[in-house]
Amino acid sequence: MNGQKVRFSLFTGADPDYNQSKRSIAPHVMGDNREDRVMDVYYIGIDLGGTNVAAGLTDETGRLLGKFSRPTPRGAEAVADAIAQAAREACRAAGIAPEAARSVGVASPGSIDPAAGVVEHAFNLGLDHVSLAQLVEERLSLPALLENDANAAALGEFAAGAGKPFRSLVAVTLGTGVGSGAVLDGRLFTGFNYAGMEAGHMVTHRGGRECTCGRRGCWETYASATGLIRSTREAMQAHPESGLWRFAPTLETVDGKTAFDAAQAGDAAARGVVEAYTADLACGIINLIHLFQPEVLCVGGGVAKQGDYLLGPVRALADREEFTRDAARRTRICTAELGNDAGIIGAALLPLYR
Numbered sequence: 001m002n003g004q005k006v007r008f009s010l011f012t013g014a015d016p017d018y019n020q021s022k023r024s025i026a027p028h029v030m031g032d033n034r035e036d037r038v039m040d041v042y043y044i045g046i047d048l049g050g051t052n053v054a055a056g057l058t059d060e061t062g063r064l065l066g067k068f069s070r071p072t073p074r075g076a077e078a079v080a081d082a083i084a085q086a087a088r089e090a091c092r093a094a095g096i097a098p099e100a101a102r103s104v105g106v107a108s109p110g111s112i113d114p115a116a117g118v119v120e121h122a123f124n125l126g127l128d129h130v131s132l133a134q135l136v137e138e139r140l141s142l143p144a145l146l147e148n149d150a151n152a153a154a155l156g157e158f159a160a161g162a163g164k165p166f167r168s169l170v171a172v173t174l175g176t177g178v179g180s181g182a183v184l185d186g187r188l189f190t191g192f193n194y195a196g197m198e199a200g201h202m203v204t205h206r207g208g209r210e211c212t213c214g215r216r217g218c219w220e221t222y223a224s225a226t227g228l229i230r231s232t233r234e235a236m237q238a239h240p241e242s243g244l245w246r247f248a249p250t251l252e253t254v255d256g257k258t259a260f261d262a263a264q265a266g267d268a269a270a271r272g273v274v275e276a277y278t279a280d281l282a283c284g285i286i287n288l289i290h291l292f293q294p295e296v297l298c299v300g301g302g303v304a305k306q307g308d309y310l311l312g313p314v315r316a317l318a319d320r321e322e323f324t325r326d327a328a329r330r331t332r333i334c335t336a337e338l339g340n341d342a343g344i345i346g347a348a349l350l351p352l353y354r
């Protein structure tokens with residue numbers, strides 16, 4: 001079985017000889033069940049967020065056939081009800097009965113135990129040791145799986161986005177923090193205790209900015225949108241003459257675009273912010289490449305909308321600092337492709353990549 005092969009093999013990074021057969025991982029595609037080959041197979045994916053519950057129905061390639069989103073209530077029973085309702089509405093939008101789906105996967109924020117189907121803590125949703133998978137199964141009469149939201153987003157990008165032609169991918173999302181996930185040799189990497197991976201909390205600046213996790217100098221305190229906004233505000237306070245103030249008249253109006261907009265307009269202080277931000281982002285990305293040597297590393301989240309203006313310099317730094325000298329065997333650094341759908345699609349396809 002594929003899982004055993006991965007379990008007992010030594011991980012060495014991307015296999016350049018690998019061809020596009022990775023979709024044969026799905027057991028029902030790989031096996032001899034002829035009925036499965038001709039039947040359409042559907043999966044429900046849920047992205048449980050602090051603001052919205054987003055649901056989607058996909059086929060086995062991760063193609064979204066129907067979607068539905070609604071506000072997230074607070075409390076275990078209400079969240080489970082909202083998930084079931086959003087799932088049914090997504091199926092209705094696709095014109096397919098919910099019973100036709102094989103499973104429902106839920107991507108949840110917070111601390112998750114996927115094996116037990118339990119959300120250990122997601123305090124902003126009012127969830128504390130909740131058997132969410134079981135509550136969802138009771139409501140939809142479908143097998144339910146649970147995964148951390150950043151891991152699900154990485155799986156979505158791997159299966160249907162930036163990682164589609166490849167066998168290994170690392171996904172990084174620049175938001176309030178830095179979300180991260182990895183699919184290595186076709187399997188979602190979670191660590192033995194499912195707490196992996198939290199690249200945002202690797203220290204890139206020892207003794208640096210205080211992080212919500214209790215450490216100092218975590219990558220996300222610099223490379224997240226929050227970190228960028230903080231650096232932008234610091235530059236504005238240090239440079240009252242800066243053109244940054246034209247793009248954000250008050251410190252409260254600074255967002256993840258302010259420094260990029262002012263830098264492109266030629267402001268020196270803004271350029272300093274962007275250069276430091278780019279170098280900090282690249283530092284963590286190169287660390288991840290050194291560790292995993294994935295075929296592709298994709299960057300998502302609001303800040304990634306800067307596209308090549310951001311990733312061009314990151315690639316140049318990576319070219320200089322990577323161990324791999326052969327250009328054809330280097331990790332491809334690109335923007336994520338699925339946006340907010342990555343979590344839904346990854347959650348839906350969880351049973352195929354576990």
Ligand SMILES: [Zn+2]
Nearest residue numbers: 201211213218
């Ligand atoms: Zn941290």
